[in-house]
Amino acid sequence: MKVVSKKIAFKNSLVLQSGKSLAGFELMTETYGELNQEKTNAVLVCHAFSGNHHAAGIKEGEKKPGWWDELIGDGKTIDTKSYFVVSLNNIGGCHGSSGPISISPESGQLFGATFPEISVSDWVETQKLLADHFGIKCWEMVAGGSLGGMQALQWTISYPERIKKAAIIAASSKISTQNIALNEVAREMIKKDESFHNGDYLAKGELPSKGLKAARMLGHITYLSESNMSKRFGRRLQDPQTKMDADINYEVENYLQYKGEQFAKTFDANSYILMTKAMDGFDPAKDFDHNLVECLKSTQAKLLIASFDSDWLFPKEYGLDMQMSAIRAGIDSTYIELDGDYGHDSFLFYSNQYSAALKNFLNSNE
């Protein structure tokens, strides 16, 4: 599958949930498959925290496929022979859409730390404008894992008439106190890096790579399951020849050091902060007196809510809570707990069970 990324510009001002606004914005996108004449076969996939628009296929000159390549493609779970799949980098991100590393059209300077606070609702708003751009009146499905699943849920609430199905995977209707706490530790590490300069590091020609690396090391632990780490690394000692640091004893330490360093080379620190704040703040029931049942009553989409047994960051209780609320709201919703070897990250990987659940949901008709 040939992959072409395309940047799409939106000229009108976008008022954000915070009250601030962007004087226009750009979205970096990829699409897979063909939009049919009636424009009724469109699927939106929403990326998780550190994901981007490159969801499927392999780009020219690269080796690594897109983050959901195991599930999107010709003959795959989300079959590009039948569906037109739209993927985008969310605003506030750092992979081509308007964000801290892009130029503010107003000031002509890098946004940096001045990029406004963003929310999951803001992302849905930009995705709605993207749907308008393609002439898509109603998504056949909006799907995503983790923070991507939150966007799928928000779609059913923000634009009930423009989404038929929402696949909400390894997600939650609001994150837990512990997750907020973990995000705060990550932000603390980044912000206290002496190269952070209150977010103005690019203007100073520096990068808070140490903070970003440590934040990712922590993140990585939370994305994997205890059992997966035990199986992969156990307590095996690291070969001294390939140690990233002289003080390292165990393989798992070396692995995290490596993963952290790689990530710090490709991700922007201000984006990290914006994305985690958006995750912390997501809580659609807040405007319904904290009652998710009331919040869901106006939705029209069919829901598929999926959790993974080994996910300790977004455990199944979150999925079950959404499902119980959906049932009480009287909307069409299915819950499934899936086996997953990779903890929270399981949503990224194919399994027969997972694929069957998602495929049957997508292809189902009332």
Next chain:
Amino acid sequence: MKVVSKKIAFKNSLVLQSGKSLAGFELMTETYGELNQEKTNAVLVCHAFSGNHHAAGIKEGEKKPGWWDELIGDGKTIDTKSYFVVSLNNIGGCHGSSGPISISPESGQLFGATFPEISVSDWVETQKLLADHFGIKCWEMVAGGSLGGMQALQWTISYPERIKKAAIIAASSKISTQNIALNEVAREMIKKDESFHNGDYLAKGELPSKGLKAARMLGHITYLSESNMSKRFGRRLQDPQTKMDADINYEVENYLQYKGEQFAKTFDANSYILMTKAMDGFDPAKDFDHNLVECLKSTQAKLLIASFDSDWLFPKEYGLDMQMSAIRAGIDSTYIELDGDYGHDSFLFYSNQYSAALKNFLNSNE
């Protein structure tokens, strides 16, 4: 209860497990109760990672009691009317015993980063010399939670004839891959603080407080349970008047910021690294072809192994694993899973159930 801390000097050289040695060392100690004439009523309590010798009572001019004050004292679980309780700061620590912030008798300089690597076995060795100092031939009980529980376990292996009972609480015979990974993230944060200077910060007149603070924020999350954090803080927003930092939104963020800052004022960064490395390395079965059953066969002490239901850092599987090994080794061992509201930290707090289990164990006679 009047509390007097006393430093005891040991003049002989101590060869450590690493092969390095200390030319003598000092232990900061506290004792509670009276040693009987036969010296048969002695209980050793071993502190956890960030604990110290101050286990019970309130020191003059202080408000906070010792870390196990709820369980040690006149008429309490470990009753100082009947028992002579010995508590000490472990070497490598930073509360009065020989460690990175003390002066090397050889160089006449601060140890700093040159303080040698230490192990749980090394601590038991120093505690054995402390027993000799008091003329205690056999402890009635050695008890501790978390890293303290590991010391209790090591005592049964290192000196089977000198310990009658071991209370191994919220502990493990070796920590998991995930725990090593979390420790490595904490070390990373400390070592990459620009004031760390490869551990020579004291000589430079600086402190890596930012790294230490972030490490403790992470540690704190792992010590508490998800449900405890949810109950205490939920998703409540922080009062803007009392925000530690302008970017804080939630109470839990403020709480962690505060706890982290307080800790960074009282703990030494090199000690943090030494202690976590000792924890990572603890694995007494390693010398028995990784067979804990074989490892335990020569022990003579009675064991009480206790886990807490809300502890996700040292979950009950670790306790059960030790208990199964003890049973297969044919030694006298009891396992109990206790209710605990505070996650891993539950071992610090009194409950009827916990107290009864520990008291009955201590007072039991064959």
